[in-house]
Amino acid sequence: MGFGEDLRGELFGKLGVESNVDPLKLIEQGIAEKSAGNNQGAKKVFEQAVEISNNQALKYIGQNQHRAAAEALYIQALATGHLGESDKQKSLYIQVVDSLLSAGQTAVAFGESNRGFACGTLAGMVALLYDDYDRAFAIYTEYMETSQDKENAGYLQKLLYSLGYLLDALKNDNIGALTDAQNFMSTDLKPMLSTAKLAGFESLLNTVLHYCQDVLQSKITMPKINVQTSLPRDIQFNQLFDFQLNLSNDGDGLANQVQINLSIPDDIEIVDGATEELIPEMHSSTNLDRILKLRFQTGDTSGAQIREIKGHISFVDMLNNSHRQLFGPIEIEFTAVSKKDEFLENLNKTKQPLAEINTTASPVPKFVFGIATKSVEEFSSLIRAEIEQEEFKRAELGINLLQKFVEDTLSMQISGSSTQEIEQEMSAIIQEANDKLRNELSAEFEMEKQQSLDALSAQKDQELSARVEQLKTDLSAEHHAEMNALKDEHQNALQEVRRENESKLNQALTQHESKLREEFKAEKDSMSFAQNAQIQEIENRQKQMVEDAEQRVRSEWSEKYDAKVKELEQNMEEMKQELQSSHENELRELRQQNNDQIAVKDREIQQLKSGSNPPQ
Numbered sequence: 001m002g003f004g005e006d007l008r009g010e011l012f013g014k015l016g017v018e019s020n021v022d023p024l025k026l027i028e029q030g031i032a033e034k035s036a037g038n039n040q041g042a043k044k045v046f047e048q049a050v051e052i053s054n055n056q057a058l059k060y061i062g063q064n065q066h067r068a069a070a071e072a073l074y075i076q077a078l079a080t081g082h083l084g085e086s087d088k089q090k091s092l093y094i095q096v097v098d099s100l101l102s103a104g105q106t107a108v109a110f111g112e113s114n115r116g117f118a119c120g121t122l123a124g125m126v127a128l129l130y131d132d133y134d135r136a137f138a139i140y141t142e143y144m145e146t147s148q149d150k151e152n153a154g155y156l157q158k159l160l161y162s163l164g165y166l167l168d169a170l171k172n173d174n175i176g177a178l179t180d181a182q183n184f185m186s187t188d189l190k191p192m193l194s195t196a197k198l199a200g201f202e203s204l205l206n207t208v209l210h211y212c213q214d215v216l217q218s219k220i221t222m223p224k225i226n227v228q229t230s231l232p233r234d235i236q237f238n239q240l241f242d243f244q245l246n247l248s249n250d251g252d253g254l255a256n257q258v259q260i261n262l263s264i265p266d267d268i269e270i271v272d273g274a275t276e277e278l279i280p281e282m283h284s285s286t287n288l289d290r291i292l293k294l295r296f297q298t299g300d301t302s303g304a305q306i307r308e309i310k311g312h313i314s315f316v317d318m319l320n321n322s323h324r325q326l327f328g329p330i331e332i333e334f335t336a337v338s339k340k341d342e343f344l345e346n347l348n349k350t351k352q353p354l355a356e357i358n359t360t361a362s363p364v365p366k367f368v369f370g371i372a373t374k375s376v377e378e379f380s381s382l383i384r385a386e387i388e389q390e391e392f393k394r395a396e397l398g399i400n401l402l403q404k405f406v407e408d409t410l411s412m413q414i415s416g417s418s419t420q421e422i423e424q425e426m427s428a429i430i431q432e433a434n435d436k437l438r439n440e441l442s443a444e445f446e447m448e449k450q451q452s453l454d455a456l457s458a459q460k461d462q463e464l465s466a467r468v469e470q471l472k473t474d475l476s477a478e479h480h481a482e483m484n485a486l487k488d489e490h491q492n493a494l495q496e497v498r499r500e501n502e503s504k505l506n507q508a509l510t511q512h513e514s515k516l517r518e519e520f521k522a523e524k525d526s527m528s529f530a531q532n533a534q535i536q537e538i539e540n541r542q543k544q545m546v547e548d549a550e551q552r553v554r555s556e557w558s559e560k561y562d563a564k565v566k567e568l569e570q571n572m573e574e575m576k577q578e579l580q581s582s583h584e585n586e587l588r589e590l591r592q593q594n595n596d597q598i599a600v601k602d603r604e605i606q607q608l609k610s611g612s613n614p615p616q
Contacts (some may be wrong), residue, residue: 007247023049023075024200030082042082049079060080061099065441066106070099071200074126078203089517097123097135107196108146115196117143117156121189122201124163125208133170140164142479158188169212173219175318178212213319220318223282224251225258227313228326233390234339235332238297240271245290245307247282255282260290262311263328265600269295282315304335343387343395347395350403353378372409 030045053076060069077092104119120143127136140163147156165181168174185205195198227247235241249255258279264270271458273292282288296307308329316322384397 021048023072023079024122024203025273026052027075027079027082034082041281046079046082046585050076051196053079064101066103067197070103070119070122071097071198073099074201076488084303087097093126093130097124100126101139104143111152113152113156116161116197116280117159118189118196119149119199121159121163122198122204125166125204128166128170128208129211130422136163140167153266155188158184158574159192162189167207170215173216175216175220175320177400178209179214179320181212181532208533215399216319221252222317222319223249223253223255224285225255225282225313225315225323225325226250227311228323229309229327231330232330233392235296235306235334237334238295240295243273243292244292245292245311247286247290247313249282249284249286252284253318254284255317256280258282258313258315260311260313262292262309264292264294264309266305267298269297271295279387296332300336302331307332307334339392340387340390340485343392343399344384347380347383347387347402347564350406351380353406372406373583375405379405518532 026045026049030049031041033039033045035041053072054233056505057072057076060072061065073096077089077096080092091558100119100123104116104123104431106116107113108116124136124139125507127133127139140160143156143160144164145161147153150156158328162184165177165184168177169181190202190205193202226248228248230246232241239375247258247260247261258281260274260277264275271293272573273290273495277290279288296305308331310326310328310330312326313321314322342427379398379402382394383402384400386395388394453472
């Protein structure tokens with residue numbers, strides 16, 4: 001297909017296709033039908049959209065209207081995709097690219113660069129949809145080179161940046177480039193679509209963005225933020241305590257803009273720490289600890305009071321998707337008396353019945369009271385140690401054993417047993433209680449010891465990971481600073497080169513523009529020849545008709561003309577002869593008169609010579 005035919009189709013073809021049904025509306029209707037579960041109805045609607053858009057495309061192609069044909073083919077491809085015909089859809093996409101490139105080349109050649117570059121950018125995007133990255137890159141490169149010769153090169157390149165950043169995202173797994181592409185689509189490419197009569201491709205922008213995002217989703221690992229909290233076991237009114245928050249990225253991807261937000265009740269004082277914090281980056285396997293020092297102050301200490309701490313974590317993944325997750329509510333119970341005091345009080349109450357034996361008249365022998373008192377004090381010392389270490393579970397076990405021992409001792413004092421039997425029974429009870437307590441405490445101690453070792457090891461690992469991440473962050477900051485410095489230096493060098501070559505470039509552009517104008521004029525003249533072929537043919541026929549008419553006139557009037565010419569020639573000859581005869585007569589008369597005058601003069605001369613007077 002020649003360039004002239006392409007241009008005539010775009011400029012002089014009929015732009016409308018007579019149809020009262022919009023295939024794009026049909027596609028929307030089909031999607032709605034499919035969402036409602038009416039698959040058969042959706043299929044019929046999609047098939048109707050395919051038929052209408054196909055007819056439109058054929059008509060536009062016949063009229064060499066490549067832009068309109070590309071739009072109709074694209075709509076047909078969308079409907080075909082909803083029908084599940086992937087091979088046919090790819091074939092249609094290829095035709096869309098070809099039509100858009102033809103339309104773009106025509107527009108650029110005719111001076112409509114904005115429209116032409118928009119067509120080229122869209123062509124590259126459609127190529128991405130069927131994974132032809134090489135063709136998309138070739139289109140991008142060709143148009144970028146073409147833009148160098150244009151006066152508005154900067155704006156034209158912005159149109160192409162949408163395609164360029166999409167290619168960067170797909171070929172280099174660069175999620176940031178996807179965001180840049182979206183920005184250029186919104187600010188530069190999308191507004192141009194309606195101006196360039198390409199509004200039907202507006203849905204392509206979202207389609208290609210989602211396609212690229214899905215491709216990157218399959219390649220890029222995602223972050224996973226977990227939150228853990230810890231509080232002291234026993235918190236009293238007006239007591240300073242630590243609320244610890246641990247964040248960990250247990251996923252494989254980078255989390256950006258990690259935002260911590262805590263909701264602390266108004267009557268809890270924040271002594272140290274912040275309820276909000278922004279963490280720019282959290283790499284995989286990163287652990288961070290945050291501690292708030294809090295205090296609950298109240299005048300009412302009559303009973304326990306409960307408060308709740310809530311919070312949420314938000315972050316952005318590598319595909320720029322935002323995530324928000326809640327944690328809590330975390331209940332905090334405030335008491336007027338600490339658990340230590342409570343357990344010590346319970347311990348004293350447990351011992352109290354045995355202590356009362358010494359103050360009342362009792363048949364219990366002195367040595368029984370001595371053995372019981374000694375055993376109770378030994379138990380009490382062990383229990384107090386557990387209470388001081390806030391090992392309340394073990395302390396509660398010891399108090400229960402002590403209570404049983406006291407109860408058994410009291411029951412012996414009223415049994416009436418002999419001294420020897422009492423001593424043996426008490427020894428057995430003491431031995432049993434000691435063994436049970438030691439066994440229970442030993443087993444629990446070994447378990448807690450292992451748990452403590454595991455917790456300590458995990459804490460050391462976390463501290464080491466945190467230190468490594470901090471070093472990475474510091475090195476990254478230094479690297480960014482160096483890179484920014486290099487970028488500034490490079491930018492300054494580029495600016496200097498641009499300034500030095502600006503005049504040369506302008507001169508070269510002017511010369512090249514003149515050359516292009518000459519080439520365009522020659523191309524336009526060539527087009528005009530093809531365009532005026534029919535007009536020239538009509539003019540030739542008209543000329544032939546005139547020549548035939550002239551020939552007939554000559555044939556009809558030839559004899560009359562020749563006769564008239566002969567008649568005129570004869571008349572002219574006669575007139576010539578008459579004039580010549582008249583002239584000769586006049587000439588003879590003049591000669592005669594002249595001769596007579598000469599004769600008179602001769603006589604006068606003779607008379608003068610002879611001396612005679614001349615006659616009077």
